[in-house]
Amino acid sequence: MQDKITRVLKAIADPTRREIFHALVVASAAMPITQISGQFQISRQGVTKHLRTLEDAGLIHINSKGRERYCFADAEPLKEVNHWLKFYERFWDDSLNNLGTYLDQPS
Amino acid sequence: MQDKITRVLKAIADPTRREIFHALVVASAAMPITQISGQFQISRQGVTKHLRTLEDAGLIHINSKGRERYCFADAEPLKEVNHWLKFYERFWDDSLNNLGTYLDQPS
């Protein structure tokens, strides 16, 4: 399949998935799927698909209990995104650097 | 269209685009499209499409000079991703918190 970081980035690249993930994080409690999907306009099945994507990225975990499936957030995979970002940190402040590069073009 | 942060996340969610962006960052010099595409296996047009996506996200800027178009990286939009991540920072360390949540399920 895909790279781990690619899975995580694709997972959080969708606004609805970011909302679902956020809801689970701030809830700080495991929630069954129906309860989660009740907070969104899209169908339960739509939410379920997003949950699977989040699960594949490791951003949530699901645990069955009776007929219900409890989902809870796990922010740990975001560490890797943070690490990826860290390399570029030194570049996003010096806009002057970019400007310099721009001015460095052959004329 | 889309949210700014969504555009940025979608842009970096593709491995080829991350490579292109990285190449431009470390080059720390503006490069014409043909020169960039020479570093990748996919066609020039394929690269051009990725460059447009990166440009829409603000991760590169393009400047025409004669028949050439010079591209250079701009890491600034990554700040917003960093800011989004920052909120979750406090959650990704305490795996115990997640475990607690897990154990908090009704029985």
Next chain:
DNA sequence: TTAATATGCAACTATATGGTTGCAAATATA
């Protein structure tokens, strides 16, 4: 036992995505 609830699976649709190729136009070079 019967009814309600929570879920998964499958099929389907529309659109986005990552890639290709062919061709035309603009610019630079011989």
Next chain:
DNA sequence: TATATTTGCAACCATATAGTTGCATATTAA
């Protein structure tokens, strides 16, 4: 001027994505 180079545009293709609906199944509650 004739030729080579850099690029954009457009059409096309295969697959992925975000969403839907219908139905079957398992579990819980009346």
